[in-house]
Amino acid sequence: MALTGLFLCLFLMVHLSANSILLLPESTARALYNSYSTTLRESLLVKIVAYVLYLSILLHVGYGLLITLANQRAKPKKYAVNTFGENSSWTSQNMGLLGTMVLLFLVVHLANFWARIKLGMGAGVGMDAQGHVDVYEVTYSLFQNLYFVVFYTLLMVPLGLHLHHGLKSAFMTLGFYHKKGLRVLAKVSLVYAAIMAIGFGIIPFIVYLK
Amino acid sequence: MNVNFKIWRQDNPHSKGHFEQYGVEGLTGDMSFLEALDHLNERLVANNEKAIAYEYDCREGICGQCGIFINGRAHGPHDHMTTCQLHMRSFSDGDTIVVEPWRAAAFPIIKDLVVDRSALDNIIEQGAYITAKTGTAPEANAILIAKDLADKAMDAAACIGCGACVATCKNASAALFTAAKINHLNSLPQGAHEASKRVMQMTKQMELEGFGSCTFTGACEVECPEGISIVNIAEMNARRAKAKWWG
CATH class of the missing domain: 3.10.20.30 (Beta-grasp domain)
Structure with missing residues (x-):
């Protein structure tokens, strides 16, 4: 969980930096965004990383499911009254639920972009003036639909919560036990999760208002 | 009342x-x-x-x-x-x-x-002991141990094996208990001889007993009567990785 999770955390940083191109004025954003995504698709290294990414997602979900089932077997009977809010955060108690919400988001997100652009499913994707696949148009037209904007923004809340607990506990799972370091890590996790959730969440709105 | x-x-x-x-x-x-x-x-x-x-x-x-x-x-x-x-x-x-x-x-x-808490005893049996000859009580002073190390070992040794960590954990994980026992002895020169064996065997037994895995909710350290820190679990994970890959 920890290794795949940390890799996904790293990926999200790269993903968000690329998304920030969408915040530029339309004329620059379209050309830059499309040429960037074309470069990614044509690079062998990125292809390899993409397969590592697919594998990480599958392993993270699959292993998460297995470990959740095993943990439920370890505690088959629940308490009639359990005020766990007094000794731990709601997030830490509900990583599975939050992860499922993120997975739900991911399915929709992949259907919106990955399936259309890479698998050629659904409506065709045009070319821009430079002859690059017009990924910008796919993004722009999707976020003219307010339902998608709200969906993309709302589901960044569980993502942020999942990342906040996930990042720090991944380090502890891997054996990082420096006390001062862990205090810094807790703050870094909070800032990281906030940047990811707010960053990914606000971009659809800005694109909508463009 | x-x-x-x-x-x-x-x-x-x-x-x-x-x-x-x-x-x-x-x-x-x-x-x-x-x-x-x-x-x-x-x-x-x-x-x-x-x-x-x-x-x-x-x-x-x-x-x-x-x-x-x-x-x-x-x-x-x-x-x-x-x-x-x-x-x-x-x-x-x-x-x-x-x-x-x-x-x-x-x-x-x-x-x-x-409840029957023998599962915790079974974990103890797998390595919470030392084979080093340490002599009688006064001889303890002959083994020099730095104050910070002694304090750290003592903090872990404070575990009274009540099982509150398991009881409160949503996964019924015994990680805090096992980590306390391991870190107590593995921090000290007296426990060094079996250090690797101890961490491998005790964590193995923890899994065999049917306890769940740690997801770091932190509930255990709050309910622990001795306030044993959850950082002990991270340290146990580090010790386990070291024992597994480097012996």
Whole structure:
């Protein structure tokens, strides 16, 4: 969980930096965004990383499911009254639920972009003036639909919560036990999760208002 | 002070078990929680009913026997406290207090509030001992140990094996208990000889006993009467990785 999770955390940083191109004025954003995504698709290294990414997602979900089932077997009977809010955060108690919400988001997100652009499913994707696949148009037209904007923004809340607990506990799972370091890590996790959730969440709105 | 106890009753490990309500009158705030249970038991026995089975020994917060889940918290509403140190003044007159046994697959219920915590002993047997000859008590001073290291080992050694960490954990993980036992001995020169074997065997046994895995909710360190830090679990993970990959 920890290794795949940390890799996904790293990926999200790269993903968000690329998304920030969408915040530029339309004329620059379209050309830059499309040429960037074309470069990614044509690079062998990125292809390899993409397969590592697919594998990480599958392993993270699959292993998460297995470990959740095993943990439920370890505690088959629940308490009639359990005020766990007094000794731990709601997030830490509900990583599975939050992860499922993120997975739900991911399915929709992949259907919106990955399936259309890479698998050629659904409506065709045009070319821009430079002859690059017009990924910008796919993004722009999707976020003219307010339902998608709200969906993309709302589901960044569980993502942020999942990342906040996930990042720090991944380090502890891997054996990082420096006390001062862990205090810094807790703050870094909070800032990281906030940047990811707010960053990914606000971009659809800005694109909508463009 | 009058309270309404809602207590888990179960005759034996195989029976189904159910909650039963008992109105208890004439308690005082200075009574410990266990004394309130005794008060109720005296009445039950006088009425020729079965007394509520629960475990206790020292009644001074050091033995770890009195593990009871009270109103949704291991050892009741306070952090870092055993049940025997909990007093009725922590509740209000007329409260309903829900009393349950520890819940974990690895802690089968024996009767009412008594669970079998042998699984923790089985983990201990796998390595919480030393083979180094350390001599008699005065000779302990012959082995020089830095103050910070001694403090660290002592903090982990404070574990009284009450099982609150398992009880409160949503995964019924015994990671805090096992980590405390491992870090106590592995931090000291006396425990160095079996360091790798200890961490491998004890963590293996922890899995075999059917405890869940740690997801770092942090509930255990709050409920631990000794306040043993969850950082111990991260340290155990590091020791385990080191033992596994580098021997």
